[in-house]
Amino acid sequence: MTADATQDPSDAPQDEGPGCMPAILASMVLMGIVGFLTCGVMTWLIFDKQDELALRSMRGSFIPAVEQSLLEPEEKAATVKLLNTFADELERGRLEGWQASGVMQRMTRLPVLQWGQIRAIEKFVDDHPDQFSADDSLQFDRxxxxVERNKITTIDFVHILTPVLQSDPGNEEAQLVEPLTVDAVREVVQRARTSADRGEIEPTPKDDVGIDTLVRRQIEAGIQKGTY
Incomplete structure (x- = not known):
């Protein structure tokens, strides 16, 4: 009898089965499904609450900030009235989430809070004709x-105003330094010129526009079309 014939059956290789790998794979698949469902639910909740989020932002921060801004009184009153009307429509449930989101995105791009600051810098330039040229003042018209042509946004305005803003220039609600200096304002003028050139704005634009007009247009566009 050969050695193979006398081998103990217990010494033969044992089939250990699939082991724990299927359980691990199943757990990973289950976690993926749970994650997908969670993401879907969160996305639905966010989009479902867009009107509520917009209302809170409008009433809680944006309108109060506009009321404290440097806008001229008439321009400020007209702008606040438009924003309050929009907030009223949200509160009454007359706007859908995509419309609320569209308007808020457009308000974020529109330099409402910086509009009055640019006017203040423009006035400083006009009040110091011995330090600035007429062409310098035209840069603010440009x-x-x-902005009216959607070529210049809030981000551009904040960058342009940085030399004359207080310690946190990245904050959209940062205040102008006091007093203004000629050197700092000259830097603002140069940045304004660069931004206008980049936006391909003509050297002497006509028909200056008010921020209340732009706010009204963007609210209407957001309600009709949503986001950009």
């Missing part, structure tokens, strides 16, 4: 025209 900026406003660029």
């Amino acid at each position: 900026l406003r025209k660029g």
